[in-house]
Amino acid sequence: MPDPTSNTLLEVKSLSVTFQTEEKLVPAVRDVSFTVKKGEILGLVGESGSGKTVTAMSIVRLFPRPPGRFDSGEILFHGASQKPKDLLKIPVEELRKIRGREISVIFQEPMTALSPLHKVGDQLAEAVRIHNPKVTQKEALDTAAEWLDKVGIPDPRERMKAFPYQFSGGMRQRAMIAMALILQPKLIIADEPTTALDVTLQQQIFELILKMKQEDTSIVFITHDMGVIWELADRVLVMKDSHIVERGEVETLFGNPQEAYTKELLAAVPKLTDPPVGNRQYPEGEAPLIEVKDLKTWFPVKSGIFAHTVGHVKAVDGVSFDIFKNETVGLVGESGSGKTTIGRTLLGLDKSTEGSALYDDKNILNLPFKEMLPFRRKMQMIFQDPFSSLNPRLTILDILTEGLLEHGLLNGKDRKDEAARWLKEVHLDPDYMNRYPHEFSGGQRQRICVARAMAVQPEFVVCDEAVSALDVTIQAKVIDLLVELKEKFGLSYLFISHDLSVVKRICDRVLVLHHGVVVEEGKTEDVVSDPQHPYTKKLISAVPVPGDKSKRARLEIGSGKANGVKSGDSSLPAAPKSEE
Amino acid sequence: MSDAASIDSMPVVPEKVEKGTSLTRDAWLRLQKNKLAMICLWVFAAIAALCFIGPYFKYIPGLREVLPDPNATHLSERSQLPNATYLLGSDHLGRDIFSRVVHGGRVSLMVGLLATLVSITIGVVYGAISGYASGRTDAVMMRIVDILYSMPFMIMVIILTTMFGNQLWLLFVAIGAVEWVTMARIVRGQIMSLKKQEFVEAAVSLGYSDARIIFRHLIPNTIGPVIVYTTLTVPSVMLLEAVLSYLGLGVQPPDSSWGTLIKEGADRMQSDPALLVFPAIFFSATLFCLNFLGDGLRDAFDPKSSKD
Numbered sequence: 001m002p003d004p005t006s007n008t009l010l011e012v013k014s015l016s017v018t019f020q021t022e023e024k025l026v027p028a029v030r031d032v033s034f035t036v037k038k039g040e041i042l043g044l045v046g047e048s049g050s051g052k053t054v055t056a057m058s059i060v061r062l063f064p065r066p067p068g069r070f071d072s073g074e075i076l077f078h079g080a081s082q083k084p085k086d087l088l089k090i091p092v093e094e095l096r097k098i099r100g101r102e103i104s105v106i107f108q109e110p111m112t113a114l115s116p117l118h119k120v121g122d123q124l125a126e127a128v129r130i131h132n133p134k135v136t137q138k139e140a141l142d143t144a145a146e147w148l149d150k151v152g153i154p155d156p157r158e159r160m161k162a163f164p165y166q167f168s169g170g171m172r173q174r175a176m177i178a179m180a181l182i183l184q185p186k187l188i189i190a191d192e193p194t195t196a197l198d199v200t201l202q203q204q205i206f207e208l209i210l211k212m213k214q215e216d217t218s219i220v221f222i223t224h225d226m227g228v229i230w231e232l233a234d235r236v237l238v239m240k241d242s243h244i245v246e247r248g249e250v251e252t253l254f255g256n257p258q259e260a261y262t263k264e265l266l267a268a269v270p271k272l273t274d275p276p277v278g279n280r281q282y283p284e285g286e287a288p289l290i291e292v293k294d295l296k297t298w299f300p301v302k303s304g305i306f307a308h309t310v311g312h313v314k315a316v317d318g319v320s321f322d323i324f325k326n327e328t329v330g331l332v333g334e335s336g337s338g339k340t341t342i343g344r345t346l347l348g349l350d351k352s353t354e355g356s357a358l359y360d361d362k363n364i365l366n367l368p369f370k371e372m373l374p375f376r377r378k379m380q381m382i383f384q385d386p387f388s389s390l391n392p393r394l395t396i397l398d399i400l401t402e403g404l405l406e407h408g409l410l411n412g413k414d415r416k417d418e419a420a421r422w423l424k425e426v427h428l429d430p431d432y433m434n435r436y437p438h439e440f441s442g443g444q445r446q447r448i449c450v451a452r453a454m455a456v457q458p459e460f461v462v463c464d465e466a467v468s469a470l471d472v473t474i475q476a477k478v479i480d481l482l483v484e485l486k487e488k489f490g491l492s493y494l495f496i497s498h499d500l501s502v503v504k505r506i507c508d509r510v511l512v513l514h515h516g517v518v519v520e521e522g523k524t525e526d527v528v529s530d531p532q533h534p535y536t537k538k539l540i541s542a543v544p545v546p547g548d549k550s551k552r553a554r555l556e557i558g559s560g561k562a563n564g565v566k567s568g569d570s571s572l573p574a575a576p577k578s579e580e
Numbered sequence: 581m582s583d584a585a586s587i588d589s590m591p592v593v594p595e596k597v598e599k600g601t602s603l604t605r606d607a608w609l610r611l612q613k614n615k616l617a618m619i620c621l622w623v624f625a626a627i628a629a630l631c632f633i634g635p636y637f638k639y640i641p642g643l644r645e646v647l648p649d650p651n652a653t654h655l656s657e658r659s660q661l662p663n664a665t666y667l668l669g670s671d672h673l674g675r676d677i678f679s680r681v682v683h684g685g686r687v688s689l690m691v692g693l694l695a696t697l698v699s700i701t702i703g704v705v706y707g708a709i710s711g712y713a714s715g716r717t718d719a720v721m722m723r724i725v726d727i728l729y730s731m732p733f734m735i736m737v738i739i740l741t742t743m744f745g746n747q748l749w750l751l752f753v754a755i756g757a758v759e760w761v762t763m764a765r766i767v768r769g770q771i772m773s774l775k776k777q778e779f780v781e782a783a784v785s786l787g788y789s790d791a792r793i794i795f796r797h798l799i800p801n802t803i804g805p806v807i808v809y810t811t812l813t814v815p816s817v818m819l820l821e822a823v824l825s826y827l828g829l830g831v832q833p834p835d836s837s838w839g840t841l842i843k844e845g846a847d848r849m850q851s852d853p854a855l856l857v858f859p860a861i862f863f864s865a866t867l868f869c870l871n872f873l874g875d876g877l878r879d880a881f882d883p884k885s886s887k888d
Contacts, residue, residue, distance in 0.1 A: 344781075347785045348784075348785075349781055349784060349785065369789075372787070373787050376785060376786060376787030377786075377787060379785070380785060380786070381781070381782065381785045383778035383781065383782060384778070385778055388777040388778045388779060389777070389778035389779050389781075389782055390779050391779045391783075391797050391800075391801070392603055392801065393602070393603060393604075393800040393801055393803075394796075394797075395602075402786070402788075403786040403787070403788075406786065406787065406788055406792070407787065435601075436601065436602050436603065438603065439601065449782070452782065452786075453782075456786065
């Protein structure tokens with residue numbers, strides 16, 4: 001057992017947590033033990049529902065109780081006081097003093113983790129003053145500005161007078177991090193702090209986290225992404241079904257994973273070096289299915305009582321491309337680059353400002369409802385969020401057959417056969433057809449969304465970040481499904497994603513978008529192996545690559561005085577290095 | 581998931597298709613666990629059943645005596661205390677108080693339920709169209725709502741009654757005209773946030789008509805707030821009716837409602853407290869039950885936001 005004077009900061013001993021649902025008890029964490037050393041980054045990796053968040057939040061008792069409850073275990077924190085404290089037993093008043101001051105939390109969702117009604121600076125100052133009542137508001141604001149500066153927010157004195165909605169996602173996340181750091185805690189719990197962010201922003205956050213580590217702060221980093229673990233963590237715990245299935249030093253574990261589950265997780269990480277799923281299609285000499293010319297979609301900025309237009313946001317500003325039959329075209333870019341708007345405009349969900357999109361020799365942009373109707377069936381969309389893209393009040397049977405009935409392609413008698421057929425087509429049990437969407441997992445829902453889109457037998461499908469919200473292992477399966485259906489029905493996809501490594505897996509050609517303009521396009525392999533535009537290069541270098549030594553280099557530099565890190569473990573994982 | 585292996589061996593339409601649990605059924609199961617709300621539901625159901633079935637007792641020989649004609653006077657049996665003939669006693673004209681409460685309750689509940697039904701229907705449809713249309717249509721529709729909001733209700737009712745005389749249907753019109761406005765605003769807000777969800781966009785890209793999207797995909801998803809608001813509207817409508825009747829603007833004799841009964845009782849509070857106490861007990865019990873039921877329904881439809 002570690003001696004308390006050593007560099008152990010936190011010890012979790014056989015922690016068990018149970019959630020009481022309507023009918024039954026669900027174990028969320030089962031007999032989990034681990035320690036966190038001073039100045040180390042501990043990665044906690046697992047899929048949604050594996051209990052990783054509950055484990056980490058138990059440290060500060062931050063999850064709803066009831067329905068959750070602690071069954072057993074202790075969490076010993078070697079904080080400022082002489083004796084280690086059991087965080088599960090101490091009274092709430094005492095815990096409050098520790099929360100924020102000695103242990104702080106960075107939440108996943110930067111959009112909701114800041115109070116929308118208070119200025120950013122005031123929120124940071126509040127955190128300071130609650131724990132140090134003697135500090136004046138002015139001093140607290142000075143400290144806030146200093147920390148906003150440290151996390152890389154330009155012109156902090158001015159920016160901290162802004163409200164959260166005036167910050168971009170990345171800036172909000174940095175403000176959140178500043179808030180977590182401002183009291184210089186000893187332990188930071190980071191719950192997927194970069195999952196909602198673009199890869200380039202993710203890199204900035206990583207830099208910050210490594211800087212914190214240099215200042216001898218310990219970090220528990222929760223993620224589902226093995227690539228992130230590789231870039232950041234010293235040690236890693238792999239969780240599955242409420243248990244820790246494997247643990248170890250990152251380099252050892254990546255080099256020689258023991259458990260089948262760990263191997264599966266590692267294999268599922270999309271890599272730029274992955275071979276494509278299915279065969280690449282490069283149609284030549286054919287007429288394109290859809291010809292997009294000089295597409296512009298501007299959104300009016302309105303103000304006043306009668307909402308007159310005062311300006312425009314140029315989401316898409318002159319984009320041209322063709323899509324051929326059987327082809328998958330990728331659209332890559334950061335959020336705000338206009339990639340989603342292109343897909344939506346083609347489907348008539350947004351109005352275009354200029355340009356044309358020829359489909360069967362007809363411009364399909366801004367068609368009136370009646371004329372658009374035949375194209376509605378030919379073009380479908382698969383959305384990002386499997387939780388909001390199914391109507392919660394309808395059964396799967398209704399969801400799958402409504403489109404066919406509406407287009408008169410099906411009579412009422414054959415509904416069940418058709419629904420069963422499509423459920424089988426997406427590898428779900430036809431028994432499920434009378435269930436409601438909330439009775440399915442995220443991956444199953446996404447399959448239902450795929451089935452709904454395919455049921456009307458389209459020729460062209462827009463996949464808008466269709467796998468981004470899913471766990472990596474499920475991501476891979478949904479991609480396989482998409483490719484399988486494409487080859488079976490001869491479809492064309494417009495595959496929109498911020499994740500180049502996913503695009504690499506599925507797309508034949510790729511367009512890189514930046515501020516509503518295409519900056520680079522070409523065959524996927526060519527673009528990835530030999531990017532021309534600096535923005536493409538930046539996107540590619542930001543993709544986490546498990547096993548790439550160079551990605552861990554800065555970690556080694558940054559960890560000069562950290563404990564727990566061993567370098568020189570030569571056994572690199574099987575994944576080949578990416579082309580440089 | 582990934583149960584791909586076993587699927588190909590299955591028949592196309594499975595013999596036993598399991599039943600899913602809809603969100604509404606989920607809410608009902610949760611409500612059943614809330615004791616207070618369930619007691620309130622049953623008490624309210626009992627009162628409502630008594631009020632709606634009671635008036636037909638006069639056609640049934642054995643029950644006729646329990647609920648005699650509420651307007652039949654027995655001057656020799658005035659102001660009696662509760663006894664075997666007069667279950668809740670009799671008033672200053674020898675009329676049966678129990679019978680009057682039941683008959684009055686029928687009018688009160690009818691006004692409450694019908695006016696609510698009318699206002700909910702108008703409010704939901706209006707709010708849904710306004711929220712879905714957005715832009716200029718929405719702006720115009722909501723300005724109309726604002727204008728209706730700013731009308732002084734009492735003056736409107738007084739003008740209506742002086743123009744058309746005291747008639748029961750006027751009550752529905754007047755109350756309905758006021759109550760739907762709030763409902764429309766609630767539903768509009770709900771629809772505006774719902775229509776940004778991807779299932780609505782999926783419906784658009786499948787080529788569904790606007791009417792289908794509004795009535796099949798959007799309105800059913802507002803059911804939670806609508807049901808909750810309904811259970812809170814019924815008592816407020818009943819209170820409005822009572823206030824109007826108390827002021828002499830509502831139900832006119834020989835009809836009676838709980839509002840007019842309470843007014844009569846209040847006039848004779850000192851000599852004959854039973855006249856006030858019994859209608860008031862029934863009225864308060866109904867309002868109490870509906871409010872707690874509404875509270876229970878809110879928790880049942882939105883389990884995340886409840887208490888803890």
